Amino acid sequence: MDNQRTQAIKRHSFRETTCQSCTLRSLCLPLSLTTKNLEKLDSIIARGRPFEKGEMLFRQGESFGSLFALRSGCVKTYSVTDSGEEQITGFYLPGELVGLSGIDTDIFPVNAIAIETTTVCEIPYPKFEGLTDEIPELKRQLISSLSKTIRRDMQMMLLLSQKDAEARIANFLLDLSTRIERRGYSADFIYLAMSRNEIANYLGLAVETVSRIFSRLQKAQAINVNGRAVDILDVAALTKAAGSCLFNEKKDSREEIPSVNTG
Amino acid sequence: MDNQRTQAIKRHSFRETTCQSCTLRSLCLPLSLTTKNLEKLDSIIARGRPFEKGEMLFRQGESFGSLFALRSGCVKTYSVTDSGEEQITGFYLPGELVGLSGIDTDIFPVNAIAIETTTVCEIPYPKFEGLTDEIPELKRQLISSLSKTIRRDMQMMLLLSQKDAEARIANFLLDLSTRIERRGYSADFIYLAMSRNEIANYLGLAVETVSRIFSRLQKAQAINVNGRAVDILDVAALTKAAGSCLFNEKKDSREEIPSVNTG
DNA sequence: ACAGGCACCTGATCTATGTCAAAAAAATAG
DNA sequence: CTATTTTTTTGACATAGATCAGGTGCCTGT
Numbered sequence: 001m002d003n004q005r006t007q008a009i010k011r012h013s014f015r016e017t018t019c020q021s022c023t024l025r026s027l028c029l030p031l032s033l034t035t036k037n038l039e040k041l042d043s044i045i046a047r048g049r050p051f052e053k054g055e056m057l058f059r060q061g062e063s064f065g066s067l068f069a070l071r072s073g074c075v076k077t078y079s080v081t082d083s084g085e086e087q088i089t090g091f092y093l094p095g096e097l098v099g100l101s102g103i104d105t106d107i108f109p110v111n112a113i114a115i116e117t118t119t120v121c122e123i124p125y126p127k128f129e130g131l132t133d134e135i136p137e138l139k140r141q142l143i144s145s146l147s148k149t150i151r152r153d154m155q156m157m158l159l160l161s162q163k164d165a166e167a168r169i170a171n172f173l174l175d176l177s178t179r180i181e182r183r184g185y186s187a188d189f190i191y192l193a194m195s196r197n198e199i200a201n202y203l204g205l206a207v208e209t210v211s212r213i214f215s216r217l218q219k220a221q222a223i224n225v226n227g228r229a230v231d232i233l234d235v236a237a238l239t240k241a242a243g244s245c246l247f248n249e250k251k252d253s254r255e256e257i258p259s260v261n262t263g
Numbered sequence: 264m265d266n267q268r269t270q271a272i273k274r275h276s277f278r279e280t281t282c283q284s285c286t287l288r289s290l291c292l293p294l295s296l297t298t299k300n301l302e303k304l305d306s307i308i309a310r311g312r313p314f315e316k317g318e319m320l321f322r323q324g325e326s327f328g329s330l331f332a333l334r335s336g337c338v339k340t341y342s343v344t345d346s347g348e349e350q351i352t353g354f355y356l357p358g359e360l361v362g363l364s365g366i367d368t369d370i371f372p373v374n375a376i377a378i379e380t381t382t383v384c385e386i387p388y389p390k391f392e393g394l395t396d397e398i399p400e401l402k403r404q405l406i407s408s409l410s411k412t413i414r415r416d417m418q419m420m421l422l423l424s425q426k427d428a429e430a431r432i433a434n435f436l437l438d439l440s441t442r443i444e445r446r447g448y449s450a451d452f453i454y455l456a457m458s459r460n461e462i463a464n465y466l467g468l469a470v471e472t473v474s475r476i477f478s479r480l481q482k483a484q485a486i487n488v489n490g491r492a493v494d495i496l497d498v499a500a501l502t503k504a505a506g507s508c509l510f511n512e513k514k515d516s517r518e519e520i521p522s523v524n525t526g
Numbered sequence: 527a528c529a530g531g532c533a534c535c536t537g538a539t540c541t542a543t544g545t546c547a548a549a550a551a552a553a554t555a556g
Numbered sequence: 557c558t559a560t561t562t563t564t565t566t567g568a569c570a571t572a573g574a575t576c577a578g579g580t581g582c583c584t585g586t
Contacts, residue, residue: 079417079421079509080509081421081507081508081509082507082508082509083506083507084507085425085507087417087420087421087424087425087509089417089420100410100413101410101413101414101417102410103406103407103409103410104403104406104407104410104411105410105414109414109417109509110417129403132402133396133399133402136396139395139396139402140367140392142406143366143367143405143406143409144366144367146366146406146409146410146413147363147364147365147366147367147368147409148367149413150363150364150409150412150413150416151364151368151372153413153416153417153419153420154342154350154352154364154372154373154416156416156420157350157352157416157419157420157423158342158344158350160420160423160424160467161350161423161464161465161466161467162348162350162467164542164543165542165543195562195563195564196563196564196565197563197564201424202424203424204423204424204425205543205544206543206544206545207563207564207565208543208544208545208546208564208565208566209542209543209544210564211563211564211565211566212543212565212566214564214565215565215566227551227552227563227564243346244344244345244346244347244348245344245345246342246343246344246345246350246372427572427573428572428573458532458533458534459533459534459535460533460534468573468574469573469574469575470533470534470535471534471535471536471573471574471575471576472572472573472574473534474533474534474535474536475535475536475573477534477535478535478536490533490534490582
């Protein structure tokens with residue numbers, strides 16, 4: 001069930017106990033902080049036991065208190081409408097920040113749940129906010145994360161409002177590929193932490209459609225699917241299937257992005 | 264062409280020359296600043312001549328330098344993909360902030376264009392950022408705007424990925440209604456600053472569909488349409504057509520929201 | 527006032543994708 | 557290991573909404 005990659009992610013992260021020694025530092029909030037400021041940040045961070053698959057980091061409606069930086073694993077955020085439908089608003093990988101959408105309210109507007117065993121750094125927001133007064137660089141970092149999330153969301157809206165099923169899925173796969181590559185893994189292999197159902201919900205499609213498109217892309221030799229293991233065989237073909245993207249997206253995707261998706 | 268409402272908006276705003284005397288203060292960044300801090304903010308703001316319909320506040324790819332707070336009129340933001348398709352990412356009303364999505368890059372990721380005569384307060388970002396160091400309340404205000412934008416975007420994603428054409432349009436109208444009501448006008452009458460085409464693009468629909476749904480809602484006595492003038496006859500029916508919404512949306516929508524939509 | 531061009535509306539098709547149904551494969555429980 | 561449930565795949569069919577086509581009215585500039 002756990003493949004090499006997830007094993008590796010777990011192994012490399014469990015030992016880390018400070019931001020300074022964390023291999024995700026360059027992807028996360030600490031990016032470009034001085035050693036001294038790193039220590040300050042470190043001192044407010046809480047690192048608890050791992051969340052098992054299915055455990056919730058926080059719930060929609062619960063009082064907002066902390067941001068969460070992922071150290072390992074994978075988290076999804078979703079909202080529930082008043083009639084009970086769920087809408088997944090994002091999947092998060094190590095180094096990414098979960099909880100940004102709750103910052104200015106007293107409550108979280110989404111649920112966050114671990115979809116595989118996950119370790120996090122919990123960042124109590126009131127303390128963190130205090131730190132941003134002392135450390136302008138940290139403030140800039142937070143604002144930057146928020147702004148990047150907004151740009152991501154724009155991209156997602158473009159996807160949902162103009163692209164067909166195949167393009168949505170191609171984009172989804174390429175996005176994951178880029179993100180795991182940035183974390184030091186091969187861009188050509190993805191182990192999906194989420195079910196077809198979750199992918200469908202996230203992309204605004206029916207499960208059956210997701211399944212069919214996976215099959216179609218496999219038949220076209222663009223990918224090789226084996227349950228949740230996906231090999232990318234032909235990036236060019238996938239990119240073509242993904243269709244046009246926003247200007248500067250490529251450039252953008254090469255930057256370090258501390259936070260992505262909505263949550 | 265210009266109806267009573269837009270005339271009124273223009274009239275009441277043109278005279279304002281300081282944040283202190285601005286009637287939009289409670290909807291905008293100044294919210295909850297002390298008089299002294301208000302003056303500081305005021306001193307960095309530039310107020311130029313109005314943008315005529317069709318004039319651009321800034322262009323995608325242009326270097327990011329300022330945020331823009333609308334004083335009157337209406338602005339749309341849109342991105343262009345590398346193959347030339349346009350995607351409208353937001354419509355902005357007086358009191359709302361345009362440009363947030365460019366904050367952490369050196370370039371604007373979207374175009375912003377006035378879709379009717381529009382006056383703005385230009386807020387040079389480097390200076391503004393400096394002010395956020397001095398005025399934690401202003402920093403909080405900015406972070407709050409960003410976070411609210413993210414929640415809005417989530418809502419939009421839900422709309423695009425789960426709702427049918429009728430629900431999208433009902434939501435769109437109710438959203439506009441709420442926003443203009445918050446600005447002191449009747450919630451029952453909307454003068455649309457944007458064309459059917461722009462509505463269609465924004466909502467991920469074909470123009471013809473928008474037109475048909477308008478007709479259908481009119482036939483159902485929920486609204487009365489006369490070109491760009493829309494009377495809301497039956498809020499309950501519209502709300503029902505809009506379908507389920509995210510928990511807490513109602514509560515949320517009653518807060519003062521300095522910025523909305525992506526841009 | 528008139529011509530040209532948009533913006534908007536409405537009807538007739540066509541199609542991508544949703545829905546329903548059922549089987550195969552994989553995960554989980556016992 | 558076997559039974560049961562859940563996830564995934566595939567096929568057949570239905571449908572919302574896109575596309576195509578045409579018509580009307582409105583605004584613009586001359």
